[in-house]
Amino acid sequence: MALPTNTPSSWLQGTDFPSRLFESGTDDYELYEEDGEFVLTVEMPGFDPEEITASWDDGMLNISAEHEDEDRDRRKTYHRRFRFPKTIDDEAISAQYNNGILEVRLPVETGATVQGREIEIEG
Incomplete structure (x- = not known):
């Protein structure tokens, strides 16, 4: 069974459901890595x-x-x-809220990597 590929507002037309309940992939944030830290900005x-x-x-x-x-x-x-995906220096995390934008800075611990393993794919 295929999922609907059209927008929620069209396949929910005529129902009482607000289409906002089913929105996905909203672009209310931006995340990037710069100068050894992650910078997350969120529109709020x-x-x-x-x-x-x-x-x-x-x-x-x-x-x-x-x-x-x-x-x-x-x-x-x-x-x-x-x-x-990387180890963050949790003592150095900072956040600032200005003009409806929350900015969180998360410094990456130098030399640290997240432990993990390769997962075998069966086929």
Whole structure:
């Protein structure tokens, strides 16, 4: 059975589902490596810095935020996880939020590599 290849809004037309529930591959972030560190920028407009939480746990960066708009009786949430392929100096991770953009800098430990193994592919 093939999955639909058209956009969610067209195959959900006439249903009560908001098509935003099924969006994938959103481009709300950019990740690149520069001068021995990863730089992650995430577009998060409408949040205050104290509403954003960033945490590091064993190679995984978690970013979440929650905003209550009591005047409009609405709640806005954000959650995303990023896994990093190299060993990060977790004591040197820094984050800054400015004009709706969260920037997280994750320095790579020099000389460190993530341990792994080759996985045999059966055929």
